[in-house]
Each structure stands twice: as C-alpha cells, then as structure tokens.
Amino acid sequence: MTKIRIAIQKSGRLNEESLQILKDCGISIDNGKDQLKASSRNFPMEVFYLRNGDIPQYLRDGVVDIAIIGENVLVEKGEDISIAEKLGFSKCKVSLAVPKSFKYKSIQDFEGKRIATSYPNTVNNYLKDKGITADLHIISGSVEIAPNIGLADAICDIVSSGSTLFKNNLKEVEVMLTSEAVLAVSPKISEERRALLEKLQFRIQSVLRARGSKYVLLNAPNEKLEEVLSLLPGMRSPTVLPLAEKGWSSVHTVINKDSFWEVIDELKKAGAEGILVCPIEKMVL
C-alpha cells in the first residue's frame, strides 16, 4: 500500500504540536522512544523524525512528501517548496536587533556592522534589497549573547515574546518576516500520494476551524430573542428551540474564539442567561 511520508521535527519547539495536530486528525502513530521512523496504524502514513533545518532538503529531493516545518526555515533555505496549509502554531518573527543603547535611526545604520545570526540568507537578502553590506557571523544558537561578548554589533534571530531580547539588553529594530508552522509539500510528490495529502488536508482544515471556534448554548426570553439573535453569527444561522418553560427559548450557535468574550458581554446585556461555552472537536463545512 502507498503511504505518504511526512517529516516532523525530531525534538524542539515544533515536535509536540506537530504530533498533536496529527492526533487531532485521528491519526495514531506508534511512537517508540528514539525511533527515527514510525508508521500510523490507521492512516497510510510514515513519519520521519528529522532536524527542522534539514527538512527543506529532504522535501526538495523527494525523500519525504510533506513536512511540518517553520515557514522561516523554508525562507532561509530558499527552496522552491509550496505550502499547503498554515497551521497556526509556533508563530514568531525573524528580526534584526541592536543593543538598547544603540541610537537606531534607519536600516542604513547596519552598513558595515557585524551581525550574528543563524539565518544568513534571510539577512543577506533583506540587506541586499536595501543596498546595505554587513559582515555576518554565522552561529547556530544563543545568538542573543553575541553583542554582549563583543562578537557582533547586532543580531538577527527569532523573536516571539521578546523576553530573550529583553534579558540580553537588546531591542528589535526591523522585522524581516513573520512565520508559523506550515504543512509544506515536496515538488516531487506523486499523484497517488497527493490524493493522500488531500485527505489529510481535509482533516487538518476541520481541526483548525474547530480550534478557532466555540459552541455556545444560551437561554433567552422570547421577547428578547430578536436582539439576542442579531448578535450571533452561527455556521449558517443559529438554532432556536423552545424550552419546557413557556416564553423561553434555547439558542445554539458557533462563535469565533477571538471575539467570543465580547459577544458574550453583549448577549448578557441583551437578556441571555445560562450561557454555556463548549470546545468543538471537528468542524466540517
């Protein structure tokens, strides 16, 4: 039987959530410790545990068909690899930062400076585009320490909360790109495996949609129903059912996770009571 081959980060920030999203898609993976390759019991899939930084090359060569990888790594490696889905986790930026005491005015301030980074191509392309030449020091980790030990004048690295910059007395001055985990596809994927990819994508989309939504149930007196309903979106339109108690209705709907606190405040003001908010497991359109 043909199986789709997926690369996942062996260990690091992407590993856990990558496995979780497959699990939420109903794909069980037999996971032996220190195993570099595993199979799914209930989906035609083989999982390869690899270094994030090596994955673009495996995709290019067609050694794996798809991968869950940081978008920033695809940009850095400059491979012509398409993205099938953005996965909504491991969101970060790749930024240039300088010591807090540096009076930064513009990108011109990087001319002739020493920049420490693990993302040389991203920095080079960004600076080249602006006509700036800098001296890059390529290091593979703990980049933020470089200015403090006299190795560089500035750095380019991943920024998320900004706390690593803060702790190292640095400030972010240019955001070169924003990134998140993505499902990337090998240019060499076969037709047969593409069909499996489509099946997987359908499941991922249902999971991501569900993660972004809440199921809301509430009670409202009938005379307030119109106002309550005007506040609700719903997948098509809200469901309204009569309660056993005369003059009252139960309303069921789906609300976007990001706006639901505001909507709930409005609903309460409009006369809604007994509001229940529940997670949704899958959402198929």
Ligand SMILES: Nc1ncnc2c1ncn2[C@@H]1O[C@H](COP(=O)(O)OP(=O)(O)OP(=O)(O)O)[C@@H](O)[C@H]1O
């Ligand atoms: N602080 C962060 N917040 C959010 N996402 C991050 C953060 N740091 C890294 N990432 C994202 O997670 C990916 C993996 O980061 P991690 O530090 O685990 O591994 P890596 O050193 O890039 O890769 P590997 O060692 O596997 O080659 C990064 O490429 C980036 O997309």
Ligand SMILES: O=P(O)(O)OC[C@H]1O[C@H](OP(=O)(O)OP(=O)(O)O)[C@H](O)[C@@H]1O
């Ligand atoms: O803005 P923050 O929330 O502080 O996150 C940014 C830090 O996170 C990453 O490091 P990580 O912890 O992955 O360590 P690493 O350098 O060993 O990869 C990245 O390289 C930054 O140093």
Ligand SMILES: [Mg+2]
């Ligand atoms: Mg890291």
